[in-house]
Amino acid sequence: MDEKRFAIRTYGCQMNVHDSEKVATLLEDSGLSAAETESDADVLVINTCSIRDKAEHQLYSDLGKLREWKSEKPGRVVGVGGCVAQQVGDKLLSRFNHLDFVFGTHNLRRVPAMLEGALDGRRAAWVGVDTSPERFDLPTRRPELPQGVRRRAFVTVMEGCDMFCSFCSVPSTRGREISRVASEIEAEVAALADQGIREVTLLGQTVNAYGRHDVRRGKAAAAGTMPFAELLMRLDAIPGIERIRYTSPHPLFYDEDLIRAHGELESLCPHVHLPVQSGSDRILEAMRRRYTRERYFGIVEGLRVLRPEIAITSDLIVGFPGETEADFQDTLDLVARAGLIDSFSFKYSPRPGTGAAEMGDEVPPEVAQDRLQRLQAQQRDQTLAYHQSRVGEETLVFVDGQSRRGGNQVSGRDPQHRVINLDLRAGHAIEPGMKLAARLVEATPHSLLGEPLDSSIRPETEVSAGRTPGSGATSQDFTGSRLTSGAADADVAESVDRAAGSAEDVLRVL
Ligand code: 5AD
Ligand code: SF4
Numbered sequence: 001m002d003e004k005r006f007a008i009r010t011y012g013c014q015m016n017v018h019d020s021e022k023v024a025t026l027l028e029d030s031g032l033s034a035a036e037t038e039s040d041a042d043v044l045v046i047n048t049c050s051i052r053d054k055a056e057h058q059l060y061s062d063l064g065k066l067r068e069w070k071s072e073k074p075g076r077v078v079g080v081g082g083c084v085a086q087q088v089g090d091k092l093l094s095r096f097n098h099l100d101f102v103f104g105t106h107n108l109r110r111v112p113a114m115l116e117g118a119l120d121g122r123r124a125a126w127v128g129v130d131t132s133p134e135r136f137d138l139p140t141r142r143p144e145l146p147q148g149v150r151r152r153a154f155v156t157v158m159e160g161c162d163m164f165c166s167f168c169s170v171p172s173t174r175g176r177e178i179s180r181v182a183s184e185i186e187a188e189v190a191a192l193a194d195q196g197i198r199e200v201t202l203l204g205q206t207v208n209a210y211g212r213h214d215v216r217r218g219k220a221a222a223a224g225t226m227p228f229a230e231l232l233m234r235l236d237a238i239p240g241i242e243r244i245r246y247t248s249p250h251p252l253f254y255d256e257d258l259i260r261a262h263g264e265l266e267s268l269c270p271h272v273h274l275p276v277q278s279g280s281d282r283i284l285e286a287m288r289r290r291y292t293r294e295r296y297f298g299i300v301e302g303l304r305v306l307r308p309e310i311a312i313t314s315d316l317i318v319g320f321p322g323e324t325e326a327d328f329q330d331t332l333d334l335v336a337r338a339g340l341i342d343s344f345s346f347k348y349s350p351r352p353g354t355g356a357a358e359m360g361d362e363v364p365p366e367v368a369q370d371r372l373q374r375l376q377a378q379q380r381d382q383t384l385a386y387h388q389s390r391v392g393e394e395t396l397v398f399v400d401g402q403s404r405r406g407g408n409q410v411s412g413r414d415p416q417h418r419v420i421n422l423d424l425r426a427g428h429a430i431e432p433g434m435k436l437a438a439r440l441v442e443a444t445p446h447s448l449l450g451e452p453l454d455s456s457i458r459p460e461t462e463v464s465a466g467r468t469p470g471s472g473a474t475s476q477d478f479t480g481s482r483l484t485s486g487a488a489d490a491d492v493a494e495s496v497d498r499a500a501g502s503a504e505d506v507l508r509v510l
Contacts (some may be wrong), residue, residue, distance in 0.1 A: 023111050158206070252291055
C-alpha cells in the first residue's frame with residue numbers, strides 16, 4: 001500500500017470525529033499517509049451520520065459526486081463508515097457500484113484489510129455488532145500534535161445507548177451501552193498527558209451512564225468499571241491534565257456525587273452540555289426522556305450552587321409529533337429559566353424504525369420552521385447577553401490556532417468552552433501549547449474578544465489552568481453560605497437565588 005494517501009470526510013458528532021481519528025491511525029499504521037486535500041488522495045473514507053434525515057441525504061449526494069472523483073485517477077478507493085453504513089449495510093454496495101467498502105460503527109479495525117481487498121478489486125461490507133471490551137482497543141492518532149498547537153484530545157469512555165428515546169436512531173446505529181475498563185481509560189489519559197495533552201473530553205452517547213449497568217448488578221469491581229463520578233475523580237488526579245470535559249450526559253444519570261464533583265474537582269471544567277430536548281413535560285414523556293423539566297432545573301441549580309460560573313448549553317428539538325404552541329412556550333420558558341448560554345436546536349426529523357416515526361400527529365413543516373426561528377432568536381439574545389456579562393472578566397484561553405480572521409489573531413477556548421479570539425502583539429508568535437490569560441473586552445453573538453495579559457506570556461509549565469482567575473467561587477470557597485453569584489444574566493441570577501442558601505436542599509431535590 002506504499003505511497004497511497006488517504007482523506008476522511010467526517011459528518012456528525014464528536015464520536016464520529018474521534019472514530020475518524022482512529023481510522024486515520026489504522027491507515028497510517030498500514031503505511032498510508034494523510035493527503036493534504038481530497039484531490040491529492042487515493043483513498044477517501046466518508047464517516048456518516050444518520051441522526052437526521054438531512055445528514056443521511058448528505059451521503060447520497062456525496063456518493064453521487066464521487067463517481068467523477070473516482071474516475072479521475074485509476075486505483076482510487078471509496079469507503080463509507082459510521083451510522084448510515086451501520087443501518088444500510090451492504091445495500092450501499094449494490095446501490096453505488098463505485099463504492100468499494102462499507103464498515104459499521106463496531107468495525108473500524110477492519111478498515112485496513114477492507115482497503116487491501118478493495119485494491120485487489122474485492123468489495124466488502126462489515127457491519128457486525130461487537131460487544132467485547134476489545135472494541136475500545138484501538139490506537140488513536142493525535143492529528144493536532146504534529147502541528148504542535150493543540151493540547152486537547154478525545155477519550156472514549158463508553159459507547160452505545162440503551163435509552164431508546166422515541167425520536168432517536170442512535171440505539172440502532174451504535175448498539176447497546178458498553179463501558180470501557182477504567183484502568184484503560186486512566187492509562188490512555190496518562191499517556192496523553194505525557195504527550196503534552198492538557199485537556200481531555202470524555203466521550204460517550206450517554207457518557208454519565210458510564211459503568212451504571214455493572215454498578216447496579218454489583219459487578220463493577222469484576223468488570224473494572226465504577227460510577228462516572230468516581231471515574232472523574234481518578235482522571236482529575238492524573239498529573240498534567242488540567243481540563244476535563246465530558247459529552248453528552250443524560251439528565252437521568254446525574255446523581256448527587258456527580259453534581260458534587262463539579263464543586264470539588266479542580267480540573268472539571270465549568271461547562272456542561274446537557275441535552276434537554278424539550279421544556280414540556282408532556283413532550284418529554286412522549287420522547288421517553290424519563291425526566292421532568294423540574295428535575296432538569298434541579299440539576300442545573302445544583303451545578304450552579306456548587307460552581308457559580310458554570311455555563312450550561314443544550315440540545316433542543318422543535319416540532320416533535322403532537323407539540324402544541326403551549327408545549328413550545330414551555331421550551332422557550334425552560335431555555336430562559338435554565339439560563340442556557342447556548343444551544344443546538346433542530347426540527348424534528350422522523351427516523352425509520354423509531355417509536356416517534358409511528359406516532360402521527362405531525363407538526364406542519366412551516367410551523368416547525370417558525371418555532372425553530374423563534375427559539376434560535378431567543379437563544380441568540382441570551383447568548384449575547386451572557387457574552388456581554390463576561391466583558392471585563394479575566395479568563396484563561398487554551399489556544400487552538402489562528403482565528404478565522406487570520407493575521408496575528410489566535411482563537412481558543414476558555415474553561416466555559418466559549419470561543420475566545422485574541423490579538424497577539426507584533427512579534428508574539430503562536431507557540432505550541434499556548435495558554436493565554438486574557439481580559440475579555442468585547443462580546444459578539446458567537447465569540448468573545450480578549451486582550452492577552454502581559455503576565456500570561458510565559459512557558460507552558462508556569463501557567464496553571466484549572467480555574468478561571470477571578471471567576472467566582474472555587475471549591476475551597478464553597479461553604480454553602482458564601483455563594484458568590486457568577487451568574488450570567490437575570491434568569492441565571494434568579495435560578496442561583498432560588499437555589500442559594502443550601503446546596504443540600506438542591507441535592508435533596510434529585
Ligand atoms: N430529529 C431531530 N433532532 C434529533 N436529534 C436526535 N434525533 C433527532 C431527530 N430524529 C438531536 C437531539 C440530540 C442531537 C444530537 O440531535 O437534540 O441531542
Ligand atoms: Fe439518542 Fe436518547 Fe440515547 Fe441520546 S439518550 S443517544 S437521544 S436514544
